[in-house]
Amino acid sequence: MTENKKLAIVLPAYNEELVIEKTTHILLDIMDRMINDHLISSKSVITYVDDGSKDQTWSFMQGLHEQDSRIQGIHFSRNFGHQNALIAGLTEYTDTDFDYVVTLDADLQDDPLAIIEMVKLANSGKNIVYGVRNDRTTDSWFKRFSAQSFYKVMNILGVQTIPNHADFRLVDQKVLAAFGEYNERDMFLRGIFPSIGFNSAQVFYARKIREAGETKYPLKKMITFALDGITSFSVRPIILVRNLGLIMVTVSGLFLLYTLWSYFWGNAEDGWPMLMVSIWAIGGLQLLAIGIVGEYIGKIFMEVKHRPRYIIEKYLK
Ligand code: UDP
Numbered sequence: 001m002t003e004n005k006k007l008a009i010v011l012p013a014y015n016e017e018l019v020i021e022k023t024t025h026i027l028l029d030i031m032d033r034m035i036n037d038h039l040i041s042s043k044s045v046i047t048y049v050d051d052g053s054k055d056q057t058w059s060f061m062q063g064l065h066e067q068d069s070r071i072q073g074i075h076f077s078r079n080f081g082h083q084n085a086l087i088a089g090l091t092e093y094t095d096t097d098f099d100y101v102v103t104l105d106a107d108l109q110d111d112p113l114a115i116i117e118m119v120k121l122a123n124s125g126k127n128i129v130y131g132v133r134n135d136r137t138t139d140s141w142f143k144r145f146s147a148q149s150f151y152k153v154m155n156i157l158g159v160q161t162i163p164n165h166a167d168f169r170l171v172d173q174k175v176l177a178a179f180g181e182y183n184e185r186d187m188f189l190r191g192i193f194p195s196i197g198f199n200s201a202q203v204f205y206a207r208k209i210r211e212a213g214e215t216k217y218p219l220k221k222m223i224t225f226a227l228d229g230i231t232s233f234s235v236r237p238i239i240l241v242r243n244l245g246l247i248m249v250t251v252s253g254l255f256l257l258y259t260l261w262s263y264f265w266g267n268a269e270d271g272w273p274m275l276m277v278s279i280w281a282i283g284g285l286q287l288l289a290i291g292i293v294g295e296y297i298g299k300i301f302m303e304v305k306h307r308p309r310y311i312i313e314k315y316l317k
């Protein structure tokens with residue numbers, strides 16, 4: 001066997017004081033097992049990205065780092081969101097001597113044991129290994145339903161995603177280098193990684209309930225996330241609106257012919273209800289169209305400003 005691979009496990013953490021110690025101990029245990037089995041090098045690390053937590057998360061991290069220097073940390077200057085925390089962790093290890101980066105949630109909902117399988121697959125030549133949930137019974141009916149609808153809509157809109165895969169995945173240096181070429185500010189990682197290509201594999205695991213603390217993804221954030229995913233990957237909503245507009249124009253042309261016909265040969269008084277209906281329908285459609293176009297213009301506005309995705313305040317290394 002060749003040189004053992006260096007692995008960095010990256011976990012975004014926002015107000016996770018209730019689970020961070022437990023998560024760390026479980027991960028260290030798994031890392032030690034992999035080191036013993038010569039799957040990874042003993043220089044592997046666990047890196048938390050503290051996304052501007054307001055609780056004791058960072059001081060717990062400091063304590064853990066003092067006990068074991070393999071626990072490292074990146075601290076944002078404020079909350080920049082889950083996706084940006086992931087990007088910061090991935091960027092940290094791009095173009096370094098780390099062979100693999102695994103990203104997972106800090107709340108132990110993703111089964112850390114699946115990492116072993118991921119590393120084995122990577123050692124056998126896979127560049128990306130996706131963690132896929134084979135069981136969502138621990139999620140609420142609503143979360144399951146909304147997630148399924150989301151994957152369906154993405155599919156219809158032509159965005160390639162992996163159903164039931166969140167941000168639990170392993171990537172190697174080749175993939176990290178390709179990922180570094182994506183310069184857009186607004187990143188939807190679940191769409192970006194499948195679009196990178198290379199050799200990939202999937203590892204199935206059962207999604208567990210959150211170990212402690214509460215979800216940081218309330219409904220409002222989930223909707224924003226889904227809309228962002230769609231508008232940053234697909235222009236089909238605009239095309240849909242354009243086609244609807246064409247249909248509406250044709251239909252109103254027919255209305256016009258009918259009105260002219262009834263003015264000359266029919267009973268013109270009949271037009272009132274249809275007039276009201278058309279005004280409302282066309283007005284509504286126009287608003288919808290402007291809204292969708294506005295969404296994309298907003299995106300362009302955010303992109304051209306080229307602001308930093310996140311700001312790092314300090315490190316634990
Ligand atoms: N998270 C983050 N920043 C945020 C929201 C969440 O870093 O603004 C982290 C959070 O600490 C967790 C992961 O992202 O490790 C997933 O969040 P959560 O478990 O709350 O989402 P859910 O599993 O309920 O979808």
Ligand code: MG
Pocket residue numbers: 105107109210215
């Ligand atoms: Mg969670």
